[in-house]
Amino acid sequence: MWIGVKDGKYHMRHVCQDSDELNTYGWTQHNGRDFGHQVLVDQGLKLTTSFLKSKSEGSGYGGDWAVQIDVQTDKPELDNEMLRHGHLFFYLADESRHVLSLAGTNLDTDKNSLLASGSRSDIGDWQLHLKSKEVLELHYSGFSTPHIHNLSDLVQHNLGAQVRKFGQLLLSDSSEDSPNILVFQISASIPFKADIAFVSGTKVKTSKVKERVSRLTGASLTSLLQDKQTEFDVKFERRFNVADKLEPDSTIVGKAAIANMLGGIGYFYGQSKISIPENSSLAIFPLQLRGHDNFISYWPAELYTAVPSRPFFPRGFLWDEGFHQLLIWRWDVHICLDIIGHWLDLMNMDGWIPREQILGSEALSKVPEEFVAQYPSNGNPPTLFLVIRDLLDGMEKKQVHCH
Template identity: 60%
Template structure:
């Protein structure tokens, strides 16, 4: 114990200034021990200091690098940031054999005949010819309504490897047939051939126009690869070879021409970076030759390193020629001569006949038309499907995005480019709208998914892959120089605040119901499920974009963005985003608007998403409960409170509105022009216009079959003083204040009375639904259904026989086709009317 006390005392004393007596040896040992311990601690601390300093330097370096990089490379706006998920088109089902089988096609729908591959830098082919109009020669190439062809369009096309087209040009009749073949030795994408048959209608052809036809078939390589002409003096009796070349995708290739008729050939080679104006190059070349030599023929010469070769084919009426493209000619098993022979002459005739028969049989198998319509209607149904599939195109480029509406205090338009993207899609009209339109595409797919589910999923997948990080998809796709050349510059920019009806959900609903009804084989069912699994995130984001950005002031209300509330020229500000353009809405756009059609589109999307969730056994998230959304938007009491008018028995838009608006001539800026004049103060109320929009709840089957409201809808639809005609339903009632009124001095009425087939199809679908639902109005719905279906089919078939076209719209007075033609987009739903195949909700 004393020892403990001493030790403790020593310890305490050693901390004082007095030094006690100690053993020298122990003192030395203790001193060494403490020095070693101190030196060890100092070394460790120094190493720790160096380590921490090093890490701080690294962190500072990365921070500086980040800020420097950020300054050098500004962060891209969200609007041009792709959706952060694996692309749908990277799914295995879209690779391999599927991708190769669709590589080549008639994917340049804006041309009378245009062929390319589904790749950004493609080898392309096309046809031109010299036609006669009003006694003058005109070079045909790009589909134009001003060419005034009597008829043109794919009367048969399977979307994959066969097509048959007839073009009638003022007495000259050209038949073009396209076919692909996977022969022994074929390269990637297979071989393809075009047969061109030229005839004249002697009753319409004046011999002063000439006794020879002049065709121009060309190849153009977007990748800049050099094309080689077969020889300087082309003579098909000596050799069928026209051209050859090489590409990384298909290897070496050759182009051959064969004919049993006496043809003369000339050619010209061009080197150009531009491919949207090839007909200008040919016209300039022919004009130069005519001035120099007095002959309208190509010079049989070429620029250095040509990437365009044009072959002039001259023959007396009538004649037929076969043009064959052979790939992988450098392989050991190329068998070029055998493959050329298999795609020309009698062999080609037999193969075309087989493909035509297969097309006819597939039409009957899928649509079962023989039991439902007459032979004249069947031929129109075949042409409707063929024209739609033959107008599928492939595009590559960047959309132009207008940011001015998203920037604060922006006085000038600010544009930015979307990321480079490809799009495989059907188009509404080859002459007027040869590009992708989001709201049209859903109607196209109602036909296409029934015809070929793989092609349909491919198209829908391409569209969904265009989605940005916010879930927005540009509504009009103008991709690449050829597409840009067909539209005025002011209409190119897309606005990220603006939507379009999400009609792809119409098609997806049909596909899902097809799954439920076992309409697909095992492989198709598997691929559809994989597609929906991959697409779900994008579809969810797309729905949320509509639900959040297009919502209104009141819960479960929606309104289309993009209306101009400052206009002084438009009688009723357009709603282009709705797809119904000049259809009358509230006279004074505001955030108080409630658009009935958009509310129903959102409901359709929610129903589809709920079905997909159930199909894939997805876990329902409380914040994204599609079942609850469907229940809310289907609630008839809420819908009626927001949109229904008891007096009219109709559903209406709601907004800041007055009927007393007119266009009046005034002197403005030293010229006389029509200006909008408002004669009374607008107030918030239902917008009293009767037309397509009023019947969206009817189209969506929201109204119970036993409800008196259904009876009122049927009365309004069948009222001849309002919508009903012998040719289909008017878009706007005759009693409307804006019926067939110009919207500006130059904007003729568009959705203000004429008959549109997509909306008639949806009304017909609903009538069919209610005609099969037991209730007090079942018989009335059945009678109306039969009459409306008959009126629509009869009028479209009659117009096709008279004019050779399906049309964008039909006159409500006489039933004649109007507007863009051939309009083989949603007007092709005529085949679904014939087949009684309707969208199922």
């Protein structure tokens, strides 16, 4: 999350949407697994975010990860305080309502990089660290809530109260009891750079937390990210072999195309709403059993999938996914097979898959109510067959190795 400036006014940026009118945004590189590089230009503000996942000895399930954020401006208008100062917000949210612990109420990254900690059965104990060479002003707020789809509103409400009380655009440095969401605000003079590192399995004797945090921040992180950028470029050429066929500018577009396809992949969990046809045997059930809006709930399901569009359609669409996977299997066949498996798991006994997957409160928050229910009478052309046929052809030609 960050605060942008437009027409002399502050604007909160969080969920990807066209109405924010960013000059540009998107992944320039992303390998679908453990690395991505993204550039966002919001008026005179340029944000570059890069992430890296790392599995090391002692880390918990899923390993560790780090994010490097670089803030620049192409409008060095030093007389304008709004353009001289940057406000970034990053947050940690546990949807299972595990309590997140602050490292302390006086956060000072010069003396101690630890910001927060906690524990989960799947990854063990974990810690969140922040490191930067610049002088940063750091503030926080903690929330206890079952929802995260309205996090923008919670943060803006907190900031608004602070502005009215003290005239400062800074979080309140306070927390609700037993918070499952911690939001941290970095405020600093532009340009500045900050590294955020998450390490898991921190109570294991061989965890070497200090060394792992050091490896995932500073010059070491910058070097690891540069290596990943080179790996991406090499793999792109190996997979698509376009160097002799395309101009350099077209190659850049090609890399952005595959990066944004991979960077748009997400994991969703929830229940689809299924409309009950008038002639269905289910229509005889009383309203309290089938829902007041004449629908029933599909079984609780998980879906790992690419999405057609980050700002407009950030959820799974059956028709689109067949086309997405024609590209993705050529980059990483294992990601493709995982996604196809998730989609096929959504098939009911009639062979039908709900064509639009609106799973979970975040996905629901982006869809008008009248478009939520899915109709068993509506089906998409079975584009997943295109991918399955393509994969079988590739296996026959020894272009696909699925071991």
